[in-house]
Amino acid sequence: MALVYCRECGKQVSESAITCPGCGASNGKRGTKSHIAAGILALLLGGLGVHKFYLGRPGQGILYILFCWTFIPSFVAMIEGIIYLCTSEQNFQAKYG
Numbered sequence: 001m002a003l004v005y006c007r008e009c010g011k012q013v014s015e016s017a018i019t020c021p022g023c024g025a026s027n028g029k030r031g032t033k034s035h036i037a038a039g040i041l042a043l044l045l046g047g048l049g050v051h052k053f054y055l056g057r058p059g060q061g062i063l064y065i066l067f068c069w070t071f072i073p074s075f076v077a078m079i080e081g082i083i084y085l086c087t088s089e090q091n092f093q094a095k096y097g
Helices: 034-047 051-055 060-064 072-086 089-097
Strands: 003-005 012-015
Touching: 003 051, 012 060, 034 051, 034 060, 034 072, 034 089, 051 072
Parallel strands: none
Antiparallel strands: 003 012
16 A cells, blocks of 8 residues: 655545545545436436446446336436435545546
8 A cells, every 4th residue: 555645734645545534635536437427327317227337337237227117226216316416526436436
């Protein structure tokens, strides 16, 4: 585990850390997934599991496709879309980034 210096406070921080534990500043590494894009995909195309494929969970996406005729994935995706849009960027990146 390599250590780098925080750009804001100068403390040593793990290279894999998203933010500095001391000051909360971003270390310049951003995840590749956007919580806004995931939320919009879930709201618009969530019944087909498009947001699951976007988040790198193809197994769940396939389940959404298999059960799309029941409209249950659409309801679940609507709730997930709202959750994705309400989640902070840091928490979203910690879970999906």
